Amino acid sequence: MARPNEEVEALLNEYADLLAITGGDAFKARAYEKAARAVGGYHTDISRLDGKGLREIPGVGKSIADKVEEYLRTGHMKTVDERRAAIPGGVRELITIPTLGPKKAMLLYEELGISSIDALVGAIEQDRLRDLKGFGRKTQDNILHGVELMQQAGDRILLSAATDIAEETVTALREATGCDPRRCVYAGSLRRMRETIGDIDILVASEEPAAVMDAFIALPHTAEVIAHGEKKTSVRTVKGLQLDLRVLPPDSWGAGLQYFTGSQAHNIRTREIAVRKGLKLSEYGLFHAKSGRRKAAGTEEEIYAALGLPWIPPTLREDRGEVAAGLRGELPDLVTEADLRGDLHTHTDLTDGLSSLADMVAAAAGRGYTYYAVTDHAPKLYMQRMTDEKILRQREELRALAARHRKLRLLHGTELNIDPDGEVDWPGEFLADFDLCVASIHSHFTLDRTAQTRRLIRACENPYINIIGHPTTRQIGRRPPIDADLDAVFEACARTGTALEINSHPHRLDLNDEHILRAKHYGAVFAIDSDAHSTTHLAHTRYGVGTAQRGWLTPDDVINTWTWQRLKAFLSRKRRG
Template sequence: MVRRNEEAAQLLQEYADLLAITGGDAFKARAYEKAARAIGGHPTDIATLDPAGLREIPGVGRSIAEKVTEYLRTGHVPLIEEARQTVPPGVRELMAIPGLGPKKAMVLHQELQVSSVDELLGAIHRERLRDLRGFGPKSEESILRGIAMMQKAGGRILLGAAMDIAERIVADLAGVTGCEGCAYAGSLRRMRETIGDIDVLVAAGDPGPFMTAFTELPYTAEVIAHGPKKTSVRTTKGLQVDLRVLPPDSWGAGLQYFTGSKAHNIRVREIAVRQKMKLSEYGLFHARSGKKITSGTEEEIYARLGLPWIPPTLREDRGEIAAALRGELPRLVAEEDIRGDLHTHTDLTDGLAPLEDMAAAAAARGYSYYAVTDHAPDLVMQRMTDEKMLAQRERVRALDGRYGRMRLLHGTELNIGPDGDVDWPPEFLAGFDLCVASVHSHFRQSPRELTRRLIRACENPYVSIIGHPTTRRIGRRPPLDADFDAVFEACARTGTALEINGHPDRLDLGDEDILRAKRYGVKFAVDSDAHATLHLAHMRFGVGTAQRGWLTGDDIINTWPLQRLRRFLREGRRRTGG
């Protein structure tokens, strides 16, 4: 059953946005935003909680708990519906543009009578925004980039959201009598960062019960097509899911075919043709006689064509076929190779859980080490002080050893300022086990300024990892316009790792940047950037992205034993003069 947490979190975030649009109490808006994040990251399904249980969630007071309870009971919250009526529909459409905040959207509507993306594009082309206070040529460029991002994304959704619904569907269909195999395929199996629709495959002799069960799932909102071999539905979240039922003896061929990508499959079929064979979703056949050669498993299909099994995350026609033929496919990093998480947050800053809960959840994942890296003081909203950070360090040292064999590391996420400086002086930074440094503001500097800013951070002897290096938010914020080849070269020179941030709306670095950076000899850290215990599971998405970048365990510093990791951290400080 789908958790209601995400629905309630979206509702509360919408109300926070509505308050911001209408000039409501800024403190109240932040309170609703914080509550939305807390509910979204809460491990328990809120549908099972009474108002008292809801109030135990950090940031959820009596008023918010009452609204959530009302929504769970009736599906409506009159106060929020009233707030919606105060905001013109056009403003809400404009707010969907990445980088255009609620206040600016309201100004555009009020001052220029703009109510749609097309009208906004017309206003930009006529240079009408330049007369508005707070707007100008740079604003126009930023809005145009945001519109392009939105149009490019189309109806695609983030990997994490697609994975959640796909795994629920697979679990439900696997329980239907007669199921001999069930899995998701397509771009989701390849761990693409966004998903257009979901392909689910079932191996069974009789497709009827599965097609019926599929259309009756609680999160099916609309049946688009219903047939004996394929049924398509639209979920309550608006995502299309296609179900295909294959004969059990065609399982391997079907899984290979529907996983794709299209370009990869064309290459594989070309190999089959050269060997006088034909490959389809039903099997590998002799071209002349039509006799089936094999179809049971993907491994058998690839082997009969003279290839090793190729991991789905590599099947993008980026050289994997040639590497397979040469016997040079990498042994890709796997989630079980990860020994620790090096970028996480607690409720000392913007996290939702205390240090003890985060550490216990990390230990339950079998980690050998775990780093807490709360925000530093230059991110003013987090209200960090030297005293708070030192007190946390003492607590980390006191807890170290209480979680089995897992060691606790004390770190911080520094803010890379506009000139490349970071929050604390060297003598304070020297006390941390490691420092992650990230850009959190001034995204619109010139390419030259942004490049120099990042390189200066790499050259800081106490910066071990550059966090979410491009700062992108998929579909919401474009990457920094910096010379990343120069940044990659600096990271290799200084011994600074680049993060692959596993949060589904970041996945930063992305796979193409990873491929480029690896050529410079850069090392990487795959982290969850967890702000709640549930977020530690984002590691899987970071690992999938690392696989798409052809990374092995040796490329990733948090697959290494703690002794080797500490040596890397020390060598980085020595190399840059710390």
């Protein structure tokens, strides 16, 4: 079952969308979005809280708390129901298209009666939007690209959501009769840390498969049993996600784990090596082709060693040269979450964060970091209402907190907005007093390729900008990346000593793995940041690290694995010229 927190998060986000569609107060809509994030990430099951407890959640005031209480009590939120009734369902469907906002969706309905995605695509193909203000050819092309993104995503879910349900399932199964808790894991694309996941593969080693299968189908999130057998059972959860459980003989565990982790292309490479050695590789083991005698099966390490390979980390198993690198003894020593010494892009409730400065610093200290940067938004992101006075007061507060956290070096930074011409919010003399600056694109996503490339390169050349935040601006399944010559941007970052961010937020994972591989070729360095807007978001770095591993990064490639002395030298080098 979905946690009440997630149900209420979805409802509050929907209400914010409904407000936007009907032309409601933009700040009110923003408040509901902020409350939704806070509820979704809250550490306690909100169904156990009373009104006072709900109001202790950051961003949840009395009005929102009352609505949440109403939903928890009745299963409905009257204000949402009323707004839904006033807006055709098709219009709500339209705003799920990346690049199409609520105002444009309502205009399409009012002017042309378009109330479905299929109807919109048909109208574009028939050129019915040509006389509609704000729907020029570029906008129509962007809409079609947004629809394509949705279709590509299909029923796939974000890495973080898949991880949550997989870990919940594995934890429950480890208590089941007949399950070896040391050999109960998730595999497939989730183990390889793909950014979106289709089905989740769970593997268990057991001599009692029937007992494990029965425990699996009895889990609370099961809505439908698709197939139930001795070797494989498949269920569909209440959210429509398919989970496949495979029970392996204990003596085949390593072979099965290697096989079901994939990818298919990687497995083809390993089977080719096996064939050349007169062997046969399957989920049950590595066998001599002629005699059928088993050569290896118990662990993945045994399987790879018998093929003349070192163990290959799952995040590399995409047939991108990892097998050849293994044969040459040239696999990278991949960066891990334990290597991170700090986080260089985070927010507080001074702008759009949910947690106070003191709470964010305490949470960073609790993670054992050596250094930690607070980088709230700059003034040109107008909704955040930042001023010079506010940011300077925060700096003083941070300096005071430093006296209480002597083991944690606190850095005062900011996330700047990159204008269409590459300029940023504050002049150089003001930026000089920040410890570091992240610069990101937050607007004008549809500029042409030349303009987007130029603005990013100009930002790289700014001596006060240390990191380019979420460089392509994409949001998975929601917003496509900007059109820019990324190779030129990567070269500029390497030339100017500007790090590229791997934004760990599960909706972003930006840069993605393929971009990381390309950027590394130019000699660029990277920062794996959480972009945390609450204390719970600091843990998102696990997804950024997984993405970095898929991009073959080592600790030396990532600036926030470096010692403070080395990082400090990097941050100051640009300013010295």
